[in-house]
Amino acid sequence: MSPRALDIKPSTRAAKDNPNAPKDPKKRWIEDTETESEAAPEAPVEKEPNKKLSLEIPESVHHAHKVGSASRKHTMVSEVIEMMAARNGLIPWPEDVVNQIVAQLEAEAAAADKARTARNRAKDPA
Structure with missing residues (x-):
């Protein structure tokens, strides 16, 4: 038996009678707005086209x-x-990235201060 012979599509009548059958997206949107309160549907947001990057x-x-x-x-x-x-x-940098960079800069500054203090002590032994 070929794989095509196994493709069973429900009849139109069965889909209409079955409340769990997938609905046409346009009709589903209309049905959903009819059942909701008087609130107006929000306008769809247009999505920017994507580009591929490998x-x-x-x-x-x-x-x-x-x-x-x-x-x-x-x-x-x-x-x-x-x-x-x-x-x-x-967009602004994410807060976790900003915090990580600030911590890294503070650590580098502390290390530079420590190295500077050690050099100064080596030059001027008290």
Whole structure:
């Protein structure tokens, strides 16, 4: 028996009689608005077209990004888009990234101060 012979499509009559049958999206929208309160439906937001981007990155970076994205309950793609948008000034940087950078800058400044103090002590032994 060929795979095509197994394709069974419900008849139109069965789909009409079955309340769980998939509905036409346009008709479902009309039915949903009829059952809701008097609130007007919101206008659909037009989505910007997408472009494809293929990246070759080191396996360690991919793994770290995958683990980090999952721990933040985000997709890898959404985080890449967010970072690209922030890097190019389209949106503000995420707060967790700002906090990480501030902590890194503070640590570097503290290390530089410590090194400067050690050099000064070495030059001027009291």
